[in-house]
Amino acid sequence: MLHALLSAACSFKLPALDLKLPSPSLAEDGRFGGGGYATALRVCADVLSSPNDSGGWRELGTLLHGKGRLDASAMALRRATQIEPLDSEAHVALAEVWLTEVASEEECEWVIATAEEHNAAKGGWACRQPRFAPEGTVANAVRAPDMLVADEPRLLAWLNEKCDHTILPALEAQFGIPARELWLYDTFLLKLGVHVDDDGFGLSFNVLLSDPADFEGGGTRFPPNAFSSEEAVYTPRRGQMLSHYGGLRHASVPCTGGLRYIMVGFVRAERLVELRLEDAAYGARTGER
Incomplete structure (x- = not known):
């Protein structure tokens, strides 16, 4: 059976990933029945x-x-999400980043004006963190004005x-998790120069409220990661x-x-919390971080 499956790969979907599959003769050789080679054979056979x-x-x-085959890996994972849109793993x-239109210019103006009115009535914006300190700041020396929505x-x-x-x-x-399973657990407005956030248990979003002409710099930086060797x-x-x-x-x-x-929000989903805890448990068992 495995011989037939691997032979069929030449005319099936795996060549699109530019994979060099094991030869059928080696697949049936008992000397290659364990370790990573056997896993590769099984995974290819399962897909076929x-x-x-x-x-x-x-x-x-x-x-x-x-194995460092990042382009092919992304293609395979996208295929998984095409077949099962709710495959959150x-x-x-x-680890994709999306940009979505959610508010008009008029709405953004209104949000800023309403936030300023609210904080003026309180005597000014609060600076509550430590969470908004710039990366590398010692003892949280810099704080950004913020308010809870x-x-x-x-x-x-x-x-x-x-x-x-x-x-x-x-x-x-974006993430294949039904909206009914998602809950917003923290949302705030920032009036800032720089901030860093990293919530490894859920989803993060931020909405730009200002006109880009009103400030210099800004944006969100993503260092090289599993699917990109370049900073974005x-x-x-x-x-x-x-x-x-x-967690990105x-x-x-x-x-x-x-x-x-900007308006920043964090969203939870039970399945993502479980996934992160499983990753942490695996890292603890294997010594990986």
Whole structure:
């Protein structure tokens, strides 16, 4: 059976990944029955025998990633998400960043004005963190003015409407997790120059509220990662939401002039918490970090 499956690969889907499959004669050789070679044979056979099983493609993508075949790995993982849009593990493994239009210029102006009105009535913006200190800051020496969206009823009502009609549906499409399983557990406005956030247990998003002409610098920087050997910097348009898996390493690009207002939110899903805990347990067993 394995001989036939591997032979069929020449005319099936795996050549699109530019894979050099093991020869059928070696596949049937008892000397190659263990270790990583046997795993590769099994994974290829699983994909060939069940091409519509997202789990097989996800496992193939993970295997290729471990071998440094990043392009082929991404193709296999995307195939998993095409077959099963709710395969959240494959979506997370792809570690993609999305930009989605969620607010008009007029809405952004209103959010900023409402936030300023709210904080002026309180005597000024708060600086609560430590979480918004620039990367590398010693003893949290720099703090960014911020406010919880939930503290202003009008902003909270606006955000809830956006979550129902735009934000959560966009995250569902990006990460394959039904919107009904997602919950927003923290959202705040920042009036800042630079910040770093890293939540490894959920999804992160930020919405640019300011006109880019009102500040210099800014954006979100993603260092090289599993699927990209180059650094990427995203500079959303006004009203765009930038969203990504919280465990994806990222940092703010410093704002070198003017004021930049953004809305930052963190979203939880039980399956992502479980996935992260499984990863942590695996790392503890193997010594990996």
